[in-house]
Amino acid sequence: MCKWHASPRRAVPASRQDDTGEIRIPLALFDLDQLKGHLELVLSRVEAEQMYAGLSRLLVGDRQASTSAVR
Numbered sequence: 001m002c003k004w005h006a007s008p009r010r011a012v013p014a015s016r017q018d019d020t021g022e023i024r025i026p027l028a029l030f031d032l033d034q035l036k037g038h039l040e041l042v043l044s045r046v047e048a049e050q051m052y053a054g055l056s057r058l059l060v061g062d063r064q065a066s067t068s069a070v071r
Contacts, residue, residue: 003032006039021045 008014012026025041043051 004036005030006041011040025050 005029006029009026009028014023016023016026021044023043023045025043027039027041029036029039
């Protein structure tokens with residue numbers, strides 16, 4: 001059974017294409033914990049902004065949940 005997942009590549013920064021505005025995020029592709037290869041997630045500027053907004057909402061939710069648990 002395949003358990004594929006991708007993780008950001010360590011020590012390989014994301015980059016931006018100045019002419020197109022594309023954002024390129026280097027990823028490592030794994031089957032469980034076995035490295036299967038490398039690829040880039042290529043997002044348009046709009047897609048990258050939408051992903052950033054979605055991740056920010058999730059992170060703020062985590063922060064609010066953590067703060068509530070401490071009280």
